[in-house]
Amino acid sequence: MKISLNWVGDYVDISDLSAEKIAELLSLHTAEVEGIESFGEGIRDVVVGHVVQCGQHPAADKLSLTMVEYGGEEPVPVVCGAPNVREGQKIAFAPVGSKLPGDLKIKKAKLRGEVSRGMICSERELEISEEHDGILELHQDAPVGERLIDFLGMKDSVLELDNKSLTHRPDLWGHYGFARELSVILNRPLSPLDLDVAWPRQEGSWKISLSDIEGCPQYGATEIDLGGIPGQAPTWMRNRLQAVEQRPVNDIVDITNYVLLEIGQPTHAFDASTLRGHAIEVRAAQEGESFTTLDEVERKLESDDLVISDGERAVALAGVMGGLDTEVTHNTTRILLESAVFHGTRIRRTAQRLALRSEASTRFEKSLDPAYTQQATARFCKLLLDIRPAAKVLSAPQVEGHSVAPEIVLQLDPVRTSELLGIEMDRPAMTGILENLGFSVEDQGQELAVTVPSWRATKDVSLAIDLVEEIGRIHGYNRIQAKPLNAPVAVPVQQPLRLLGRKLLARLVQSHGAFETQSYSFLDNNWADSLGLGRQDFVCIANPVHSEVELMRRDPIPSLLEQAVGNLRENPAGRLCELAKGYEPIAGELQPRERCWLAVVEWAGKDTPREGYESLFARLRGVSQDLMRSLDLLDKLRTSPVQPETPMPTWAHPVQSLEYHVGETLLGRSCRVHPRLQAAMEFDRADVGVLLLDLEALAKVAEQAEPKFHEPSKFPGIKVDIALALPEAVPYDEVVGAIRKFGGKFLDSLELFDVYTGPGLEEGQRSLAFRSLLRSPERTLSDKEERKFLKKMEQVAIELGGNLRS
Amino acid sequence: MRDRLEALCRDGIAAVAEAQSADALQDVEVQLLGRNGALTAQLKGLGKLSAEERPAAGKLANEVKQTLQKALEDRRAAIEKAELEEDLAGRGVDPTMPGAPMPVGGVHPVMAVARELEDLFGSMGYVVWDGPEIETEAHNFDNLNIPGDHPARESHDTIWMEDTPEDGRLCLRTHTSPVQVRALKQFGAPLRVVAPGRVFRQEAQDATHEHTFHQMEGLVVDKGIGVPHMLHAMNSMLEGIFGRKLETRLRPGFFPFVEPGFELDARCPFCKQGCKVCKGTTWIELMPGGLVHPNVLCAAGVDPETYSGFAFGLGLSRMAMLRYGIHDIRWMMSGDLRFLEQFSA
Numbered sequence A: 001m002k003i004s005l006n007w008v009g010d011y012v013d014i015s016d017l018s019a020e021k022i023a024e025l026l027s028l029h030t031a032e033v034e035g036i037e038s039f040g041e042g043i044r045d046v047v048v049g050h051v052v053q054c055g056q057h058p059a060a061d062k063l064s065l066t067m068v069e070y071g072g073e074e075p076v077p078v079v080c081g082a083p084n085v086r087e088g089q090k091i092a093f094a095p096v097g098s099k100l101p102g103d104l105k106i107k108k109a110k111l112r113g114e115v116s117r118g119m120i121c122s123e124r125e126l127e128i129s130e131e132h133d134g135i136l137e138l139h140q141d142a143p144v145g146e147r148l149i150d151f152l153g154m155k156d157s158v159l160e161l162d163n164k165s166l167t168h169r170p171d172l173w174g175h176y177g178f179a180r181e182l183s184v185i186l187n188r189p190l191s192p193l194d195l196d197v198a199w200p201r202q203e204g205s206w207k208i209s210l211s212d213i214e215g216c217p218q219y220g221a222t223e224i225d226l227g228g229i230p231g232q233a234p235t236w237m238r239n240r241l242q243a244v245e246q247r248p249v250n251d252i253v254d255i256t257n258y259v260l261l262e263i264g265q266p267t268h269a270f271d272a273s274t275l276r277g278h279a280i281e282v283r284a285a286q287e288g289e290s291f292t293t294l295d296e297v298e299r300k301l302e303s304d305d306l307v308i309s310d311g312e313r314a315v316a317l318a319g320v321m322g323g324l325d326t327e328v329t330h331n332t333t334r335i336l337l338e339s340a341v342f343h344g345t346r347i348r349r350t351a352q353r354l355a356l357r358s359e360a361s362t363r364f365e366k367s368l369d370p371a372y373t374q375q376a377t378a379r380f381c382k383l384l385l386d387i388r389p390a391a392k393v394l395s396a397p398q399v400e401g402h403s404v405a406p407e408i409v410l411q412l413d414p415v416r417t418s419e420l421l422g423i424e425m426d427r428p429a430m431t432g433i434l435e436n437l438g439f440s441v442e443d444q445g446q447e448l449a450v451t452v453p454s455w456r457a458t459k460d461v462s463l464a465i466d467l468v469e470e471i472g473r474i475h476g477y478n479r480i481q482a483k484p485l486n487a488p489v490a491v492p493v494q495q496p497l498r499l500l501g502r503k504l505l506a507r508l509v510q511s512h513g514a515f516e517t518q519s520y521s522f523l524d525n526n527w528a529d530s531l532g533l534g535r536q537d538f539v540c541i542a543n544p545v546h547s548e549v550e551l552m553r554r555d556p557i558p559s560l561l562e563q564a565v566g567n568l569r570e571n572p573a574g575r576l577c578e579l580a581k582g583y584e585p586i587a588g589e590l591q592p593r594e595r596c597w598l599a600v601v602e603w604a605g606k607d608t609p610r611e612g613y614e615s616l617f618a619r620l621r622g623v624s625q626d627l628m629r630s631l632d633l634l635d636k637l638r639t640s641p642v643q644p645e646t647p648m649p650t651w652a653h654p655v656q657s658l659e660y661h662v663g664e665t666l667l668g669r670s671c672r673v674h675p676r677l678q679a680a681m682e683f684d685r686a687d688v689g690v691l692l693l694d695l696e697a698l699a700k701v702a703e704q705a706e707p708k709f710h711e712p713s714k715f716p717g718i719k720v721d722i723a724l725a726l727p728e729a730v731p732y733d734e735v736v737g738a739i740r741k742f743g744g745k746f747l748d749s750l751e752l753f754d755v756y757t758g759p760g761l762e763e764g765q766r767s768l769a770f771r772s773l774l775r776s777p778e779r780t781l782s783d784k785e786e787r788k789f790l791k792k793m794e795q796v797a798i799e800l801g802g803n804l805r806s
Numbered sequence B: 001m002r003d004r005l006e007a008l009c010r011d012g013i014a015a016v017a018e019a020q021s022a023d024a025l026q027d028v029e030v031q032l033l034g035r036n037g038a039l040t041a042q043l044k045g046l047g048k049l050s051a052e053e054r055p056a057a058g059k060l061a062n063e064v065k066q067t068l069q070k071a072l073e074d075r076r077a078a079i080e081k082a083e084l085e086e087d088l089a090g091r092g093v094d095p096t097m098p099g100a101p102m103p104v105g106g107v108h109p110v111m112a113v114a115r116e117l118e119d120l121f122g123s124m125g126y127v128v129w130d131g132p133e134i135e136t137e138a139h140n141f142d143n144l145n146i147p148g149d150h151p152a153r154e155s156h157d158t159i160w161m162e163d164t165p166e167d168g169r170l171c172l173r174t175h176t177s178p179v180q181v182r183a184l185k186q187f188g189a190p191l192r193v194v195a196p197g198r199v200f201r202q203e204a205q206d207a208t209h210e211h212t213f214h215q216m217e218g219l220v221v222d223k224g225i226g227v228p229h230m231l232h233a234m235n236s237m238l239e240g241i242f243g244r245k246l247e248t249r250l251r252p253g254f255f256p257f258v259e260p261g262f263e264l265d266a267r268c269p270f271c272k273q274g275c276k277v278c279k280g281t282t283w284i285e286l287m288p289g290g291l292v293h294p295n296v297l298c299a300a301g302v303d304p305e306t307y308s309g310f311a312f313g314l315g316l317s318r319m320a321m322l323r324y325g326i327h328d329i330r331w332m333m334s335g336d337l338r339f340l341e342q343f344s345a
């Protein structure tokens, strides 16, 4: 919202303060000022000129050749194309070197051979109005050489307020509210609104009926004879409206806008002659009823909308916009002025649905003080009669229904107020602030009984704490000194999942070169199919941000795969990880289950080996093991290929997939991503693998981990290298299991160091070479133990269908 | 015998002198003095000599051994010296060659800010707490004193879940504030808690708008809590983020779940005279907060006559943008390594 400081100055003296200072005061005490504009700045160079000579241009019929005097210097020659330029006129003159709106710079020019040193301006060129039929003619008294903005009283500073910081203050939607605020902040007197109208004795004869009392509890109508057709509003009023970016239309419309911007109460003027029934009915719209608003658009209405009818047809969309048929036109001579109370939320819903938010609806939706309606009617009539002495109010305002702000009396404890705000302030000072704001205060000894003024009682102030705010902000929040809390007395509780997640993530980032990412919680609907699931398996969004992106992800793998694909072009290899939530609907429960996941995605070029330490599959297994080790779970960890009968996510490769268990608890899985999904996602020149860990499951088993120190043996061990040539079908896991089982109690560590197939082996055989370490905690071992071990290994090899290579 | 020993000595010294490296010298030593070396072979011959000849030959053999050992030692010292000199001369070494590649990773900038603040507030006795992202309308709105007809509830602001009953609608939480009531219900008063997390708004994306972003909520409820305590907590938070004290100011702000409500501005950390970030004002609006509204305390089962509290909310995504100079919020959720790689662990 824009606030003209000239306008505010009508009611409180701020003439000694800069616009910047006022902006700061309002920001610190009332509401956020987002900017300051200087109205009239665009035409600051334009001055009052005097056409001292005017003749025909020798070479062009439609041009005049004039001499213009504009103060100080000699008169200058100016070529002018306006039909209404005449000798002796006072005009708005832009001399050479001046600037006009639209970045137009006036230069010396030659027009059809004649020199022109300046420009005589039309209203449109000055951006005063759309008028462009001729030049702007100023009053004969205009002093030559005076700046036009000074002569027209246009110079003004305009503050732009953040509307969001005003939503709770229905009293701040007009200039008068800001005048009141400034009067309190500055502790200066506030002048009252001039509402002095001599109402006629005559009662109004309109039949007003309110059939939707919730929507419209009170409706006021006043019939006025304009004493002629609408004209132009006076310059001062047009300046004010333009300063706050309200386009002037004609004096009648302009006055309704002026009242709206001054008090905050919207009014509406109907052309009384177009109302057919001499009646006003405020009712709910019929479902499907159509209505043409004055922007000439036909609107389909719903039963929640509120319309004004003249007994025969709808004539206005209440609180939002008037109708085309009944608006004030250039022929109107008699109006019916509406000033009513409408239901804020319903007005908002209608305006929003029809995308018709107007100055009026924005204000009605704030729940205005009903008392504004009478003020607005009086203010309108006062201004109208001042501007148009021939106008006549035909009857006293007719008011149907009755609405007042609730009467609210609050008990305020001054001691607690000081404590909450952290300021020292005595009772009279608190009382003073509240009274200046319009509250009435009765000191009851212990507490203050505070009555809320009607303009703050509709929505805004309803509890004692609201008064604490009033006292604090006027006193100045900026004067409050920070103070630390008392020292904590206990170690705060921690959420184990959060700690676990942080620990594992730090390890991934610091030891494994993973980059932590954040990905969206939503999935494209097509993912349901890709994941082999149905829509019912997901929590779904009713109003998604992007259409067809309605699924809440169950785990972060799909989103991470999408991010991996997005990276391929710039980064052919990479590793991303994310701590994220997944969402699963639970039958019979209102809230879905939210699971915490740690997910890793790794991709690399297509030439990455499928097997061996360089393969994604092996690397992710290595990462998993290291993470488990960091939780002291390695001893208990069971890593197993997925059994054909166990359910498996569709993103997992059917063979290159591993499950991680401790006891019966499934902790997660790692795998190469299913080649079909890779192809569908266009992982063209890459291979990709993922790791997914369930943090809740991990936290459960990690709690039971028992890290223990094992005293290293003082005796040296014997390193024995063994190579077993076995059928390829025997899995590594089985081989290691057998070695461990039969290796005897001295077998300490066992490490695979070579896998070989080829010459020297039988068809279908592979050789697994291990470095083993035999060691005893009690003595140095001898050749005897080594021979015994080798013999066992030979048996193992034969048992597994192969032989021990020497 | 004598001749052979002398020849051995002569040849040995020559061989030692010829050895160019420690390894070669080692080989020469083995050949001369090793278990199967030349001198051992000669010593075996001693047995064949007569008793008269033996002492002289033995003495000579011993002298030869000592001579050779001395030669070996000298040569070894010379070689070591030469090798050290060679090493120090650094011939063929380019000290500007790159370091060996180590695994590098990085933390997401928003998470980095979040975790630093978790630790900071943890050290001041705050619980770090988490709440659901799919939240009930009651927790996200009703309990926070947000009126039933408030526009924030409408579908152009809030993302709602499908198929939930009218009286128990679910939405994606639009702020971390629901954790206020959840934590109070869990722990009761007094309480200090911060709640970082992901929040969602129905928002078209552009450089400054995202539908998914991160916030951190702070809440303290105790006896005698007032605005000065809130101001201190907010200042501490900013100090944690920017690594130094910033001048701040409080001004009015409106949020239904606090009363009075505030906006905290800080002196722009990027300029003295006004810049793009502060839009020329030298102040930047950083954090909303306020005293917890009595209705919120009531919703959480805390008596507002006995207790009071403050709450504040911090846009973690925005703070990370300010701290690292990120001008487009869309990078945050992009997963683009060119972005993520710029933030260390």
Ligand SMILES: [Zn+2]
Pocket: B268, B269, B270, B271, B272, B273, B274, B275, B276, B277, B278, B279, B280, B282
């Ligand atoms: Zn700045």
